[in-house]
Amino acid sequence: MxxxxxxxxxxxxxxxxxxxxxxxxxxxxxxxxxxxxxxxxxxxxxxxxxxxxxxxxxxxxxxxxxxxxxxxxxxxxxxxxxxxxxxxxxxxxxxxxxxxxxxxxxxxxxxxxxxxxxxxxxxxxxxxxxxxxxxxxxxxxxxxxxxxxxxxxxxxxxxxxxxxxxxxxxxxxxxxxxxxxxxxxxxxxxxxxxxxxxxxxxxxxxxxxxxxxxxxxxxxxxxxxxYVPTTAPGHSVRDFSDVSLGKPIEIPKSQKARNCKHALGFFVGSRELWAETKYDGERAQIHVEMLPDHPPKITIFSKSKRDSTFDRWGIHPLIHDALCLSSPASRKIKTNAILDAEMVAMHDDEIDEFWRLRSLIEQSARGPRARPMNPPRSPNKTQNHQSQGSIVTDTSEARYLGLVFFDILLLDSRVLLGEAYSSRRALLESLIRRVPGKVMIASRFLINLEDQDVALSSLHEIFADHIANHQEGLVIKAAESRYNDRRWPWVKLKKDYIPGYGDTLDLLIVGAGWDKDRARELLVGPSVFTTFYVGSFETLNQPEGEDRRPARLHLHVYFTVSYGLDRNQLEEVNFLIKNSDHRPFGVVSKFLDSTLPYTLSTYQGIKPPAILLSQPLLVELFGAGFTKSPGSGHYELRFPRITKVYRAIERSWLEAVNLHDLHRIALECIGRDRSVKEVDDWCNSLWGKPTSPSAKSVLKRKRTAERWQLKLARLDGTLRQCRTCPK
CATH class of the missing domain: 1.10.3260.10 (DNA ligase, ATP-dependent, N-terminal domain)
Incomplete structure (x- = not known):
């Protein structure tokens, strides 16, 4: 054989x-x-x-x-x-x-x-x-x-x-x-x-x-x-050192910092750090090959190493502009290059919310992932009326793709992975031509490690300023580190990595189900509820009379949560649900059952739950800011995790944040004004009332940065050394 x-x-x-x-x-x-x-x-x-x-x-x-x-x-x-x-x-x-x-x-x-x-x-x-x-x-x-x-x-x-x-x-x-x-x-x-x-x-x-x-x-x-390397084309198994054009390079594994002091602890022996702004976008590893008598060949790989050249067609002109590929006299690449960049959504020359990126990619893609621009949809009763101009319409002429470069891995067949980050960054800055609002190089901030107390105070200030300006976080890199350096790894610092410092909301678990991917991680079968269906209600309009609780509420379920609970806590929630009044999720007519204390609508983009709870559970959810699913009319927590499940005797499920207030909280978190703010401010000024500060107010952001600097100093036990913090 x-x-x-x-x-x-x-x-x-x-x-x-x-x-x-x-x-x-x-x-x-x-x-x-x-x-x-x-x-x-x-x-x-x-x-x-x-x-x-x-x-x-x-x-x-x-x-x-x-x-x-x-x-x-x-x-x-x-x-x-x-x-x-x-x-x-x-x-x-x-x-x-x-x-x-x-x-x-x-x-x-x-x-x-x-x-x-x-x-x-x-x-x-x-x-x-x-x-x-x-x-x-x-x-x-x-x-x-x-x-x-x-x-x-x-x-x-x-x-x-x-x-x-x-x-x-x-x-x-x-x-x-x-x-x-x-x-x-x-x-x-x-x-x-x-x-x-x-x-x-x-x-x-x-x-x-x-x-x-x-x-x-x-x-x-x-x-x-x-003792024989891989030779078969198309399905290569690559060693990390085998770097060549057209093959994706392994992305470095990053460490997650629990606080600023923990972040600095990864860099023992280093003398100088750089805190790079972490941009909320999609990774693009860009391979460029100069061909004689032909246009340059561009290949783009995603974070998963998939060839996304045609999916990312919309950034090809940006790559040409950044590297001066169309101008032989100006370009500095002779034969080839590999660069790391982040593709972001832009709006009026500023980086926009992450969820906007998907539709921009689809509209500019070539091939099977291309999608035509969809016209704005009419609002429905589950969508907040204040948000229609901004959240339902995913695209406009003012929105476009941008590119943020942050590393260079190869230039003219010279592999740069073994060179220091400071050298690679200097080479990157000499190579990239910035285009305002379209092509950028990642912002970064110097941290000198000669004095650890000063270094920690500097990191507090930098991180607090990023939070106040609604940036996703920081990626901290040692100036001496190599690419994928085990001694000095890249360290991510985000507020949701710090226990208790992320965005928290009280919402409702209305249903439960089994998700195969989460089940694979937990090694459990379909008898275990691994995933919970989250939603809430619109503003409660309490009727008059002794019993001020409305007879029936309308709940909207629009995202799921599978993480946050350890195995013992998950077993307790499973026991609670399986021993409570619940019923199988069926056809829509079943939601009109008069025995339920609510009516229900669900976001069509999620798999239906296995069961519905007759009495929803109030839960505390923790997340990394807010996002929105395609076609959804409501913000949801990004990377949600359950931190607490309330029993009925502890708190009523009617205490959940309603969808109207959730929208307001989300806008404040991401640094956007309400769509009706100008009208509200005009009315207030007409009656001599104070107007609310803009989300982009310099004074507001300065005060937010000061509060966060105080929090971070207290968290790291250095409050006395934080001279710039308010008393």
Whole structure:
């Protein structure tokens, strides 16, 4: 047999799975991977090296950025049932309570019942599986163009025929693994759930008993044993030092600082720091190649390493302007360059809210991600009437894309990763031509570490000023540090990283459900509520009379929260909900049930909850500022986390912040004035009343900065040394 059999690859996955299911610590996934690799070399010595990239793409499918299948569980379940000639009902219920919550596992059950091979080992090799997956991915416009060109629509097989050729040749164990590879998530097979009951799954869990196989560790071990680098095009497995044009460079891992003192603690031995402004945008790693007798070639990679050249078409003119690519006399790039930048939304020459960025990208994109500009929608009853001019209309002529450069990684084939940050920054500043309101270089502020007390006071002042100016935060870098430096890493400092210092609101949990991604992290099945549905009501108009509580309220549920609670707290909330009055989420008519104390509307962009609570729970949510989902009429907390769940005897759910007040709080947080502020100020001045200060008022921001400087000094225990803070 030529090539590494797919069933042999699957034996590695099964062994790691069995080891984790036993919850033993005698053997780690790295140990298993080493034994398997040694056996692969012995059995298939001429095939292993050539299969390197294929094996790693199969073992870590979520890192395979070139292939996108456009198939999720529901669609894949139907394809599998047709490929095997079985009823789709059981597969379609893969995530219902009582099932495994894993389509691969449910596929295995079906294949055991209806499809058996004489041998547990099929004839398919990993190379043949890889080729079939490439052909399957060619059906999706979001796959890399090299894959789509290899399988043009005129000659490629249909999805069903491809899947039939695979599943009918596989053992049921291998079929389960292939299913999860297509879904780009092998976690539920490698790290299986071993408990069904929510209490056992959450409380009786030993975090040290489940060992994760990290890609870096596996790749390092593989290369030591094989001694041959990756050669296969299109699915490369790269070492960090292998830097070349057209291949995305690994983004440095940043540390999160809990406070300013903690941030400085990462830089022992450094003499000078720079605190860079953290911009609220999307990462763009820009590769530029100068071609003779042709326009420069631009390739853009996203944070996930996906080729986003056509998605980010709107910033190509900005790149040309920044690097003077259209002016040979002015440009300083001779052959090539790789730069790091942040793509941001702009409005009247100022950086706009992050949520505006999505529509700007879609309108300027080329290819499958391009979206036409949608006309403004009419407001509905769940949208705050004060916000229609600003929050519903996502785009206008005054909004456009901007680019903020902050690093350079390669210039004229000279790799710069090993050079000091101060040198790279100086080179970047000499290379980039700033264009007001469109092309910028990240702002930064010097912190001298000769005197630690002075350094800490300086950081307090810089950070407080950023908070007052509604910036996302800081990224602190040592002047001497190299790119992805382990000794002096990049350190992010944001107010929501500081316990108790983020944006906090009291809102309502109205429903609950099971989310597969959060469940994979927690290693729990569909019996556990992992995700909670959050909303609130419009302004309460209390009726007259003794009973001032309205008979029925209208609630609007429009975002979810899955984080903030530890396993014990999550079990308590699950117990509380499962033992309270709740009902399955059904058709809209059920919301009109007179036994419910509310009517309900939901944002269509979220998956419906599994159940609705008859009596909503009041919760305290903590977040990193505010954002808005596409098409939603309300602000929501960004990266929300639950910090407290109130029982009915503690606080009534009617004490939640209503949507009108939430909108006002959000605008104040992000530094925007209400759309009716000018009218209110005119009315106040007409009657001799004081007008409210603008969100952009210099005096207001100065006072906010002073308050935050005081808070930060108190937090770090240096209040006496903070001379500039108000008494």
């Amino acid at each position: 030529e090539g590494v059999p797919f069933s042999f690859f699957c034996s590695l996955v099964q062994e790691i799975s069995l080891n984790n299911a036993r919850r033993t610590t005698s053997s780690t996934p790295v140990d298993i991977f080493q034994r398997w690799t040694q056996e692969a070399i012995r059995l298939y010595p001429s095939s292993c090296a050539h299969a390197t990239s294929i094996i790693f793409d199969l073992l870590f499918p979520s890192d395979d950025v070139n292939r996108t299948y456009g198939i999720q569980e529901t669609k894949l379940a139907r394809y599998i049932s047709r490929a095997l000639g079985v009823d789709a009902a059981s597969l379609l219920n893969w995530d219902s309570e009582g099932s495994s919550g894993v389509l691969g596992v449910e596929t295995k059950k079906i294949m055991q019942q209806h499809h058996t091979l004489e041998s547990s080992q099929s004839s398919l090799t990993v190379t043949e599986i890889n080729e079939a997956l490439d052909e399957l991915a060619s059906h999706c416009d979001f796959s890399h163009i090299s894959i789509r060109r290899r399988f043009p629509s005129t000659t490629r097989r249909s999805r069903l025929v491809i899947l039939q050729s695979l599943y009918r040749e596989l053992h049921h164990n291998d079929g389960a693994i292939l299913t999860q590879i297509i879904l780009k998530d092998l976690r539920p097979i490698l790290y299986p759930v071993v408990a069904d009951h929510f209490t056992v799954a959450l409380r009786c869990y030993n975090t040290s008993s489940v060992k994760i196989l990290a890609r870096g560790s596996a790749l390092s071990l593989w290369n030591r044993l094989i």
